[in-house]
Amino acid sequence: MKFQGKVLNWNDDKGFGFVEPNGGGQRAFVHIKAFKPRTRRPVNGEVIVYELVHENNNRYKAENIQFARDLKNLNKRSKAKSASNFGGVFTIIFCAVVLLSTFSGKLPAIVVGLYIVMSVITFTAYAIDKSAAQNDRWRTQESTLHMLSLIGGWPGAFFAQKKLRHKSSKKEFKRVYWVTVVLNLAGFFWLHTGKGINFIDNVISPLLNV
Structure with missing residues (x-):
């Protein structure tokens, strides 16, 4: 005991x-x-x-x-590691779903391209912000980082938090980050509905043909 x-x-x-x-x-x-x-x-x-x-x-x-x-610090690190592992698996599964939806013809290739481009931009934004924090330069606003996640850059944001160890321990920031993930996922799955398909056919596809 x-x-x-x-x-x-x-x-x-x-x-x-x-x-x-x-x-x-x-x-x-x-x-x-x-x-x-x-x-x-x-x-x-x-x-x-x-x-x-x-x-x-x-x-x-x-x-x-x-x-x-x-012991308290050890438990915190263990919980953080478990959350990180879950987030990594979740992100990989989502990327697989995006690719599957594209190859099956349910979504245009531009959707994959959007997630890739936004993830690269978001990862870069995190890297720049971390460098600015270390060198006492002008910081990127948190609202900007969240907006990038919301419009498709959240996978890049996740890997930036994990690899760069930036914004990964700030609880309030993480809560808002996961809200942007949920909202983005809602939009992603909406694209698979009738209204979403009409939006792709009537708005996205004509833009690609310009």
Whole structure:
């Protein structure tokens, strides 16, 4: 069973101290060798996660100790990785659907071209904005990046966030980004409806024939 508590009376020279569990309970002995992995040394007041072991002398010691802060960061990275993997698979599936719709004749090739061109432009916009942020230059407005995603550049935006590590940790930006993805997908699937097909025949196709 895992417990969480604060380190007390830590003697860094001797490498031991005690831990008081949160909410009260059995105080336990803490030794530096019980930290797994031993990445750094604790300080008084630091929160740790540990297993409680009852020794033969009726005393308690903490084993398999980890820093609570490290565990929290590890969980965040794990969730971010899972979200990134899902986004990657989702984007690949969408690209496959676009190609299938084009090759089956349901959509004109211009739709594929639009997504490719807008994705390249959007990826480039992210790269420029990251460079500007690093060199304290004029930044690209977030509304511009979202507009590029909305009109077809969201696959490029996704890969820019992943590869360039830009705008990938800003929660509010990510929420708006996924709204643009949903809206763009709604428009994409609308093109497969009767009204969408008429729009392609009466608006897009004549433009291609100009």
